[in-house]
Amino acid sequence: MLDRGFQYGDGLFETLQIVDGAVQHWQRHMRRLTRGCERLGIAMPDVATLSSESEQLSAGVSLGTLKITVTRGVGGRGYSVKGNLEATRVLTVFPAEEYPANTFPQSYWRQGVTVRLCDMRLGHNVTLAGIKHLNRLEQVLARAEWDDPGIAEGLMLDNNNNVIEGTMSNVFCIKTVLSHHKKATNNATTEVEGETVLLTPDLSRCGVAGITRERILETAQQLDIPVRETDLALTDLQQASELFLSNSLIGIWPVRRFMSQDYAVGSVTRRLSAALGFHVGDDANTGEPAHV
């Protein structure tokens, strides 16, 4: 109880998927955790130790969740830290059936999810933006705004009315934007053509930069889908042809309905999902865990 994680939320966490005893995307999670420790000035635990502990805990787990929490450690009364503390690490494995992300209906992947807009805003802090730290009251309070089981997720805005993320997921939209090309042969004529781009919020002031978000951005580039991390307004989402959510446990959820608007499970969402090994739309009827 004297741990600074409990006292001040002075730490970080990672939520990893376990499939057939193997922790998924270990390197990426360790990179983010390392980045977070650097940002907060916490002594990053030895990765080899974390790895062997994670392997032990995950052995024999066919589908589950590994949560790794790292805090600054025990010590310091008040906010001040004297000297270098030894970080606290807590590793916990949850069997699939005990973790909500694994108990969602198949329809979430097949037909997509209904999403609401949260009242709770995300405050700006450039030092804390992007990392998965333990100060999560904004997410807790946003998630507490609804208990309708028909609503799978809520999107959150920052104080500038930018769309940032879901309470537990990142958000993407596919939009056709007009590009203005000047014809080389005639400077006076501008040709306007539509370009289909994948947009996701810039997370430099708030939000959590998800591991699956990172994989989606990389995959889109490999598939030659133009990508922009940018400020997104609600109107951008309303003008989008496709909308989807991502996190490490759910993979990709197409959004079916948001703010009285219906979206189809679109072709870009399908292409990205297929490339990443996620099953969405009709493909989701696999009998396997839908998102593996």
Place this chain on the structure above:
Amino acid sequence: MLDRGFQYGDGLFETLQIVDGAVQHWQRHMRRLTRGCERLGIAMPDVATLSSESEQLSAGVSLGTLKITVTRGVGGRGYSVKGNLEATRVLTVFPAEEYPANTFPQSYWRQGVTVRLCDMRLGHNVTLAGIKHLNRLEQVLARAEWDDPGIAEGLMLDNNNNVIEGTMSNVFCIKTVLSHHKKATNNATTEVEGETVLLTPDLSRCGVAGITRERILETAQQLDIPVRETDLALTDLQQASELFLSNSLIGIWPVRRFMSQDYAVGSVTRRLSAALGFHVGDDANTGEPAHV
């Protein structure tokens, strides 16, 4: 470790001073804790139980600190909370010599303290503003910006460049502002006169509304010192004639130096301190714990 306080900083705390076995300003702390629980939707523990536990722990402690932490409890995987959890309560007593606020030199009260300006900003969140919740990374990181023992505290701005508070204290300044009075007998003439007012930051968007801050504001009104809770810029502090800090453990610290400017331990700071039973300036040489 499955407590939501540890997982998400999903809770609140109070830091109370113990003098001669008695917890100071119990009612005020319980009011703030209750307000915080309401704001976060946490089941407030029974106050009578908290009271008897606090009394037991504080018995025989001549000078010390009681820390009460209340979290939403154990339960819920992910941010969502199903059903009403029983709140977790943790009460810890620290003898005076183990708590930094009690180990500061007499000079902090006599001559005042040197204060720096922190780089870390406070993000806005109207739901979290004012209450003493467990998401304290901003304070932890601000406090980690310096380790010069000659600097007692750092002031923090919000993203709009408003002065909000110290990392562990509230801030007040005394300033002479010009009041424009229209003479009743002659509307065309405006008489300008100086009025000495006590200013402290508005905490409706961020910051912690301290118990001692509350007492200072009430006492100022009783002493007919005009008070304003308002947006304060750094220039307001630079134009101030007196500057001081407050919290429940230190009482009042006059600020001697901030941003290359020197301040005296002024008459308003002295009047307020005397009325509240704090000893500052020359009075601080009592041989007793300086702030009692």
